[in-house]
Amino acid sequence: MEKRTHPFPTKHVLGFLVSLVMTFGAAIVALKTSLSFDAVMWIIGTLAIVQAGLQLFLFMHVKEGEDANSQVINIAFLVFCAVVIVAGTIWVMSFGMSH
Known part of the structure; x- marks a missing residue:
């Protein structure tokens, strides 16, 4: 062995x-x-x-494996979604008008 x-x-x-x-x-x-x-x-x-x-x-191990580029693209999209959600929430909570 x-x-x-x-x-x-x-x-x-x-x-x-x-x-x-x-x-x-x-x-x-x-x-x-x-x-x-x-x-x-x-x-x-x-x-x-x-x-x-x-x-x-x-x-x-993000940059390892066969789908290394797609993993980075997926993470970039995740970061974009998180920024949009957080910024949108802050914007609505700060400037939202109640009738």
Whole structure:
């Protein structure tokens, strides 16, 4: 019988550690800084987007496989739909007129 060797998942461990650093960084920015509310929200939002992208590529293997291009197109469409839904909801809640 042939023994299978599995290399150590260096990219996965590094991605996990970077995700932890970003999560704790966001918590520290939110709880321990004297920055303005807007600055804190921008920092947390940016870290969240970077972390989501990191997890998509490292853990969900978006660019691997036969349908790599269609996966990216599907994710782009998902992001577009999410932006339209969130922006539309904010617009209706902010400027909606009740009769």
